[in-house]
Each structure stands twice: as C-alpha cells, then as structure tokens.
Amino acid sequence: xxxxxxxxxxxxxxxxxxxxxxxxxxxxxxxxxxxxxxxxxxxxxxxxxxxxxxxxxxxxxxxxxxxxxxxxxxxxxxxxxxxxxxxxxxxxxxxxxxxxxxxxxxxxxxxxxxxxxxxxxxxxxxxxxxxxxxxxxxxxxxxxxxxxxxxxxxxxxxxxxxxxxxxxxxxxxxxxxxxxxxxxxxxxxxxxxxxxxxxxxxxxxxxxxxxxxxxxxxxxxxxxxxxxxxxxxxxxxxxxxxxxxxxxxxxxxxxxxxxxxxxxxxxxxxxxxxxxxxxxxxxxxxxxxxxxxxxxxxxxxxxxxxxxxxxxxxxxxxxxxxxxxxxxxxxxxxxxxxxxxxxxxxxxxxxxxxxxxxxxxxxxxxxxxxxxxxxxxxxxxxxxxxxxxxxxxxxxxxxxxxxxxxxxxxxxxxxxxxxxxxxxxxxxxxxxxxxxx
Ligand code: ATP
Ligand code: MG
Ligand code: MG
Ligand code: MG
Numbered sequence: 001x002x003x004x005x006x007x008x009x010x011x012x013x014x015x016x017x018x019x020x021x022x023x024x025x026x027x028x029x030x031x032x033x034x035x036x037x038x039x040x041x042x043x044x045x046x047x048x049x050x051x052x053x054x055x056x057x058x059x060x061x062x063x064x065x066x067x068x069x070x071x072x073x074x075x076x077x078x079x080x081x082x083x084x085x086x087x088x089x090x091x092x093x094x095x096x097x098x099x100x101x102x103x104x105x106x107x108x109x110x111x112x113x114x115x116x117x118x119x120x121x122x123x124x125x126x127x128x129x130x131x132x133x134x135x136x137x138x139x140x141x142x143x144x145x146x147x148x149x150x151x152x153x154x155x156x157x158x159x160x161x162x163x164x165x166x167x168x169x170x171x172x173x174x175x176x177x178x179x180x181x182x183x184x185x186x187x188x189x190x191x192x193x194x195x196x197x198x199x200x201x202x203x204x205x206x207x208x209x210x211x212x213x214x215x216x217x218x219x220x221x222x223x224x225x226x227x228x229x230x231x232x233x234x235x236x237x238x239x240x241x242x243x244x245x246x247x248x249x250x251x252x253x254x255x256x257x258x259x260x261x262x263x264x265x266x267x268x269x270x271x272x273x274x275x276x277x278x279x280x281x282x283x284x285x286x287x288x289x290x291x292x293x294x295x296x297x298x299x300x301x302x303x304x305x306x307x308x309x310x311x312x313x314x315x316x317x318x319x320x321x322x323x324x325x326x327x328x329x330x331x332x333x334x335x336x337x338x339x340x341x342x343x344x345x346x347x348x349x350x351x352x353x354x355x356x357x358x359x360x361x362x363x364x365x366x367x368x369x370x371x372x373x374x375x376x377x378x379x380x381x382x383x384x385x386x387x388x389x390x391x392x393x394x395x396x397x398x399x400x401x402x403x404x405x406x407x408x409x410x411x412x413x414x415x416x417x418x419x420x421x422x423x424x425x426x427x428x429x430x431x432x433x434x435x436x437x
C-alpha cells in the first residue's frame with residue numbers, strides 16, 4: 001500500500017477525553033473513530049489489526065475442534081423469554097421494536113439462539129460433542145462506555161458454545177477451550193492469566209476469566225507470579241485426549257479476580273511470589289450444565305435410550321477489546337509497538353527524499369520485491385519531511401522500518417530499523433529485502 005493513496009488520518013494530539021494510552025494511540029494512529037458513545041467506526045488501519053486478531057482466534061478455535069457459523073445480531077425477545085433472561089438482563093440490553101410491533105433485541109450474547117439452533121436438529125449422543133462458534137458484533141448498553149474499544153457498547157466478540165451428553169464430556173470441552181485460549185493469547189504476544197471467576201448472570205459452576213495484567217485494567221486481580229510467565233501448551237496437544245493435567249498445572253496456582261478473592265489462600269503463598277495487580281478481562285469461559293437446555297428443552301438421547309437436557313458451556317473472547325489490551329501491553333512514548341502476528345503491515349518504507357530519482361527507484365524496487373514476496377508493506381511515498389515520516393511510523397507501530405535516504409543510497413546501503421528494540425542495521429537493499437522475506 002502506498003501511503004499517498006491510503007486513508008490514514010493520524011492526529012498530532014489525542015482528544016482530551018481519551019484517558020489511557022491505548023485509546024489515545026488508537027485515535028492518534030487513525031485506527032478508529034467514535035461515532036456515538038461506545039460505538040466506533042473501524043478505519044482501515046484499525047480494521048487490518050481487528051481482522052488479524054479475529055483470524056488468530058478463528059484458527060485456534062478450529063484447531064480445538066470448534067465449528068464456525070454466523071448468527072445474526074438481532075434476536076427475538078420471545079427466544080429470551082424461554083430462558084427467563086429477557087426480563088432478568090436489565091438495561092444493558094438494547095431492545096428494539098419492528099414495524100409489526102415484534103420485540104427484538106440486539107444480542108449481548110448468544111446462549112439462547114445457539115441452543116435453539118442445536119435443539120432444532122440434534123437429538124442423539126452420537127452427534128456429540130459439538131462446539132459451535134461465531135465472531136459477531138454484540139451490543140451492551142454499558143452504563144459507562146470508556147477507554148475506547150476496551151469498553152464499547154458495540155463490540156466484536158468470539159463466542160463459542162459446547163454441547164455434551166454428560167458432565168464428564170462437558171469438562172473435556174471446557175478443557176479444550178481453556179487450552180486453546182492459552183495458545184491464542186500467546187500468539188498475539190500477550191500473557192493472559194486464567195483466573196477463577198464468578199459465573200455472574202450466565203450462571204453455572206465452573207468459570208475462568210483470562211486476564212492481561214495492566215495498570216489501567218478495570219479489575220483488581222491476585223495471583224501466583226509463576227502463572228504469568230508460564231509458557232502456553234502449544235498447538236501440538238492431543239485435543240481429544242486428556243487435557244486435565246495441562247489445566248491442573250495452571251489452576252493449582254492461586255489466581256482470582258476480586259469477586260472470587262480468598263485472602264487466606266493468597267496469604268498462604270510465599271510473599272515474594274504474590275502478585276496483586278490490575279487486569280483487563282480479555283476472555284471468559286463458563287461451564288453451566290443445563291441452565292439453558294433445561295428450560296429451552298434441548299434434549300438428547302443417551303446410549304441408554306433416555307432423553308436428557310444437553311450439558312453446555314460458553315466461551316467468549318473480546319476480539320475488539322484485545323486491540324486495546326495489546327497496545328496497553330506494548331507501546332512506548334513514540335507510539336504503538338505491534339507484535340508481528342497482529343501488525344497491520346509488517347514493514348513500512350520511509351523515503352527520506354521523495355522526488356530524488358535514486359531514492360524513489362530504491363523504494364520502488366523494495367516495495368515491489370516485498371509485495372511479490374507476500375509481505376504486507378506500507379510505503380510512505382508522501383512528500384512529508386523525514387522527521388514527520390519517522391514519527392508516523394513510530395506511532396503506527398509497524399515491526400520494521402526500511403529507511404531510504406540519499407546519503408545511504410550514495411554508499412549503496414539502506415537502513416532497517418526494528419520498532420521494538422530500536423536496533424538499526426545498514427546494508428545493501430537486497431540484503432535488507434532478504435531479511436524481511
Ligand atoms: P466486563 O466485566 O468487562 O464487563 P463481561 O464479564 O461483562 O465483561 P463477558 O460476558 O464475560 O463480559 O463477555 C466475554 C468477553 O467479551 C469479555 O471477557 C470481554 O473481553 C468482552 N467484552 C465484554 N464487554 C465488553 C465491552 N463492553 N466492550 C468490549 N469488550 C467487551
Ligand atoms: Mg460486563
Ligand atoms: Mg467481567
Ligand atoms: Mg466476563
């Protein structure tokens with residue numbers, strides 16, 4: 001992409017109502033624009049990152065055996081009356097009436113709908129286990145939308161729903177998601193810690209929140225510090241084998257959010273290993289048995305010929321919130337530092353003297369070679385000054401900057417800068433292109 005033809009409305013200063021770094025940087029880097037309180041347009045640069053995050057989540061869900069579908073944003077109120085949640089949900093639910101006076105709502109979550117889809121066609125234990133997921137916009141009329149995409153009213157969530165015959169099967173489904181979550185956050189460069197959590201309005205008995213530690217996080221959290229540094233299990237696990245040891249390895253160490261905090265258990269940890277911090281909830285998994293299947297009559301036939309309500313769980317990832325969480329975890333005074341896996345472009349080419357024949361030629365050739373190799377590249381071919389181009393590149397946080405200036409060209413070299421470490425190397429153009437491909 002040539003910057004002169006792109007749409008990248010960067011701002012010199014962040015609007016004063018943006019209180020935390022990620023919100024300020026997303027606005028300054030031209031990634032989002034607020035259209036109403038807690039409702040954002042995703043500008044091209046922001047959309048690129050959102051899509052990358054969504055794709056990582058999708059790949060890890062697929063790997064763990066979940067199956068993608070897509071449910072609508074609008075749902076019938078009557079469906080939610082079946083579970084009893086239409087009245088219970090409260091003012092966070094956006095309720096809508098259509099021209100035929102039918103009551104609808106903009107889905108804040110999809111347990112009811114997925115249960116309805118399941119019960120329409122699945123009757124037997126032979127079709128289990130199943131895990132259905134989608135990545136879809138949600139609406140919650142938050143009392144205080146704030147911190148940009150961190151707490152939006154309209155936000156993108158991945159939500160998966162598992163179906164099993166019995167509690168043992170449900171536990172296995174839960175464990176698959178638990179392990180998949182460890183992997184997917186790690187792929188985004190995040191250290192997300194699973195913590196025992198309150199099951200809240202979704203109900204049930206088994207639940208973990210995945211928390212990224214950050215000073216600006218909204219929840220107070222308490223854990224054993226070894227949990228933060230623990231490596232993810234990786235993709236090479238036996239998904240339908242016994243994942244319990246991997247889960248136990250983590251849940252054996254103390255970790256809880258404020259609502260579930262047990263002072264005495266925490267104090268039992270050696271003092272040097274205690275971590276009391278703030279965190280961002282980037283995911284939440286629940287096992288809730290028959291809470292929906294019973295009232296909604298989602299029944300399956302067991303091997304003994306008896307019908308039982310199906311055992312369910314639900315598993316959410318805050319896809320749009322993750323952009324904020326990643327930036328909170330990875331930025332400096334200059335701007336965002338994207339982990340390579342989610343960066344909007346892999347490399348930015350900075351032409352220090354646009355219009356200089358030799359600089360233009362070197363940039364064009366690098367641009368073509370990188371594109372041909374399938375590398376996402378943003379070429380700053382505008383006539384802005386070098387300093388301004390550097391500032392923009394640092395702000396938008398691409399992992400690599402390829403800098404082409406007249407002096408280097410005269411010496412037969414260009415510069416490659418690593419955004420994260422600041423390290424620079426001067427080498428012939430071919431060598432630099434080879435490093436990036
Ligand atoms: P919170 O405690 O932050 O209000 P929640 O517990 O209400 O979140 P869940 O119902 O567990 O949210 O939804 C699953 C995931 O969706 C959350 O872990 C979070 O990452 C994301 N999420 C929830 N609410 C929002 C929001 N208003 N804006 C952005 N992401 C959100
Ligand atoms: Mg909430
Ligand atoms: Mg919560
Ligand atoms: Mg939650």
